Amino acid sequence: MENYKILTECSSIDLQYLSSNCVLIDGSKYEYEILNSNAEVKNIKFGNYFFNVYIKSISENDYEIWIKHHVFVIKLEDIRSRLLSQFNKISSTDRQIVNVIAPMPGLIKAIEVKQGDIVEKGGGLIVLEAMKMENEIRSMINGKIKNLFINVNDSVEKDQILLTIESNVKN
Amino acid sequence: MKIRKILVANRGEIAIRVIKTCREMGINSVAVYSDVDKGAMHVRMADEAHFIGSAPARESYLNQEKIIEVAKKTKSDAIHPGYGFLAENPKFVELLENNGIIFIGPNSKSIQLLGDKTAARKLAKSINVPFVPGTTEPIKTYDEAVETTRYIKYPILIKAAGGGGGKGMRIVYSESELESALRSSQSEALSAFGDNRVYIEKFIDNPRHIEVQILADHHGNVIHLGERECSIQRRHQKIIEESPSTIVTSDVRARLVQSAIQLIKTSGYTNAGTVEFIFDKNNNFYFLEVNTRLQVEHPVTEMRVGLDLVREQIKIAENKELSMKQEDISFNGCSIECRIYAEDPCNNFYPSTGKIIFIRSPHGFGIREDTGVEEGTEINSYYDPLMSKLIVWGKTRNEAIERMKTALNNYEIFGVKNNLSLCLWIMNHPKFLSGHFDTNFLKTDFKQDDLQNIPPLLLKVGSIAALIDSKMLPRYSDGVNNGEEIKSKWKLKLSEYMR
Numbered sequence: 001m002e003n004y005k006i007l008t009e010c011s012s013i014d015l016q017y018l019s020s021n022c023v024l025i026d027g028s029k030y031e032y033e034i035l036n037s038n039a040e041v042k043n044i045k046f047g048n049y050f051f052n053v054y055i056k057s058i059s060e061n062d063y064e065i066w067i068k069h070h071v072f073v074i075k076l077e078d079i080r081s082r083l084l085s086q087f088n089k090i091s092s093t094d095r096q097i098v099n100v101i102a103p104m105p106g107l108i109k110a111i112e113v114k115q116g117d118i119v120e121k122g123g124g125l126i127v128l129e130a131m132k133m134e135n136e137i138r139s140m141i142n143g144k145i146k147n148l149f150i151n152v153n154d155s156v157e158k159d160q161i162l163l164t165i166e167s168n169v170k171n
Numbered sequence: 172m173k174i175r176k177i178l179v180a181n182r183g184e185i186a187i188r189v190i191k192t193c194r195e196m197g198i199n200s201v202a203v204y205s206d207v208d209k210g211a212m213h214v215r216m217a218d219e220a221h222f223i224g225s226a227p228a229r230e231s232y233l234n235q236e237k238i239i240e241v242a243k244k245t246k247s248d249a250i251h252p253g254y255g256f257l258a259e260n261p262k263f264v265e266l267l268e269n270n271g272i273i274f275i276g277p278n279s280k281s282i283q284l285l286g287d288k289t290a291a292r293k294l295a296k297s298i299n300v301p302f303v304p305g306t307t308e309p310i311k312t313y314d315e316a317v318e319t320t321r322y323i324k325y326p327i328l329i330k331a332a333g334g335g336g337g338k339g340m341r342i343v344y345s346e347s348e349l350e351s352a353l354r355s356s357q358s359e360a361l362s363a364f365g366d367n368r369v370y371i372e373k374f375i376d377n378p379r380h381i382e383v384q385i386l387a388d389h390h391g392n393v394i395h396l397g398e399r400e401c402s403i404q405r406r407h408q409k410i411i412e413e414s415p416s417t418i419v420t421s422d423v424r425a426r427l428v429q430s431a432i433q434l435i436k437t438s439g440y441t442n443a444g445t446v447e448f449i450f451d452k453n454n455n456f457y458f459l460e461v462n463t464r465l466q467v468e469h470p471v472t473e474m475r476v477g478l479d480l481v482r483e484q485i486k487i488a489e490n491k492e493l494s495m496k497q498e499d500i501s502f503n504g505c506s507i508e509c510r511i512y513a514e515d516p517c518n519n520f521y522p523s524t525g526k527i528i529f530i531r532s533p534h535g536f537g538i539r540e541d542t543g544v545e546e547g548t549e550i551n552s553y554y555d556p557l558m559s560k561l562i563v564w565g566k567t568r569n570e571a572i573e574r575m576k577t578a579l580n581n582y583e584i585f586g587v588k589n590n591l592s593l594c595l596w597i598m599n600h601p602k603f604l605s606g607h608f609d610t611n612f613l614k615t616d617f618k619q620d621d622l623q624n625i626p627p628l629l630l631k632v633g634s635i636a637a638l639i640d641s642k643m644l645p646r647y648s649d650g651v652n653n654g655e656e657i658k659s660k661w662k663l664k665l666s667e668y669m670r
Contacts (some may be wrong), residue, residue: 006634041529046632054585065633069591103521105552167528
């Protein structure tokens with residue numbers, strides 16, 4: 001019996017792997033079957049419901065799940081890695097450096113902050129032009145601008161790190 | 172003149188839409204493509220396809236000389252521009268006129284006149300069609316802008332004179348914002364339309380955006396095909412359109428379509444065109460602009476009146492008289508369109524890129540999809556993020572809404588973030604259902620968290636899927652592959668663990 005914890009942004013479920021077609025979820029037993037295990041998009045039978053599911057691994061324990069019109073990220077942890085992450089949390093410092101990345105390729109039209117500026121969650125950072133539209137990239141945390149890696153008129157790639165913010169203790 | 176071959180100077184769903192009608196009419200079609208579009212769907216749909224340049228639009232889909240060169244080489248009689256790109260570029264149309272190639276759309280003079288938003292406002296003024304108070308001349312400097320705000324009180328709207336689509340548009344609430352808004356509007360207008368002229372009009376609070384579809388031939392016949400309600404927008408770009416509008420009463424409609432017809436007639440416009448109006452809270456309407464092209468949302472009209480607008484465009488371009496009179500047009504039921512965009516409503520509507528891994532489109536009675544993508548299509552950041560349009564028809568608005576909900580629920584697109592969930596959210600929203608909404612609807616009523624509720628059943632299924640895909644499966648045997656030949660990915664993983 002292997003135990004897993006599945007976490008989303010707002011929920012947590014316990015999953016126990018019983019066999020290749022049976023799991024226990026939060027104490028209830030469910031039968032399932034993967035009907036096309038080779039395919040990129042899985043055809044999954046869950047009880048009497050059938051779904052197309054696309055699973056995209058986005059980091060070691062994080063998966064992006066596509067079902068119907070929903071896309072959501074779950075964190076899958078077995079007991080061992082869960083203990084490990086708890087340990088990491090305790091040993092890490094309170095302040096954290098957060099990378100702000102380009103959500104899409106584009107051209108930097110304006111930089112609204114400079115190094116050392118205090119920014120609030122939701123505050124404007126950078127104006128990125130893509131697909132002929134100007135998109136404002138906003139801060140997702142309260143903090144201080146630590147590094148700026150780009151200049152106005154730079155072309156940036158998707159996921160390129162634009163700047164870093166040092167978070168406040170209270171984030 | 173009979174048109175035998177048409178070059179479609181566009182890409183994506185609209186290129187495919189036009190090619191389909193060409194085929195029905197026995198007209199040969201020529202597609203054009205940029206290097207990133209070599210594998211695109213429209214290229215394979217056409218009878219033949221020609222390379223026109225690299226990915227940036229100005230080197231390919233906006234490359235007038237190259238497109239004309241291909242038209243000549245392929246002996247195309249006409250060019251259909253679709254929407255966007257060269258569709259409203261009078262210089263391009265003039266170039267075609269000088270080269271003896273038919274442009275399927277209005278002539279260069281009408282585009283010039285109506286495409287210039289300030290000239291169009293002057294025209295409306297001259298025939299007493301109400302228009303939004305503001306300048307009828309472009310604003311160049313900050314001082315001119317300040318001067319204008321002496322007689323048009325804040326809030327005001329700065330808009331590009333050279334084009335629409337929300338590009339270059341800025342709402343200004345006070346003088347402190349005016350200078351930077353003017354500058355960014357001019358720079359966005361320049362990069363979008365190659366024209367930095369902007370003008371100022373009074374910002375109408377909580378407006379609705381309603382437009383009238385017109386057909387006009389070269390023999391003086393002008394008819395209207397009813398209105399389209401286009402108020403559901405994000406960042407000034409439409410997401411959902413419907414016809415008829417829930418707020419246009421029959422006497423308002425009579426005045427509305429009369430204004431539209433009058434504008435079109437006075438300007439000498441021909442082919443398909445759309446006259447846009449905005450409605451204030453008291454249902455007063457004001458002329459906004461004329462879109463001198465086929466609109467993205469034209470299928471909503473087609474579903475109600477039973478006409479193929481591209482076919483009508485081609486016939487008008489062949490100099491034929493309209494085959495129907497106003498009294499022959501009957502309006503049936505209600506139609507709704509959802510634009511399916513490659514953008515993430517949970518992340519500020521940022522455009523998303525990537526490869527479509529899987530797609531399953533809805534089908535059935537009263538459901539139409541005009542699409543430009545398929546499995547394997549790469550969505551890149553060079554072009555508009557519109558992937559497809561889902562259009563439904565119903566006898567009543569409620570029937571159409573129910574049909575749209577069903578269609579959206581049966582639609583799956585994996586691999587590229589899209590707005591299907593947002594469209595469903597709108598279809599279920601009390602304001603949309605009641606018909607009481609305006610262009611601020613999404614801004615005021617939509618919260619990204621509204622889409623984060625994942626049904627528990629799907630969460631369970633997703634969790635199992637992730638577990639099976641992971642490398643975390645237990646090390647012990649559960650008899651899955653006793654004596655069985657191991658083929659599948661995850662069974663293989665199991666066997667590795669068991670060694």
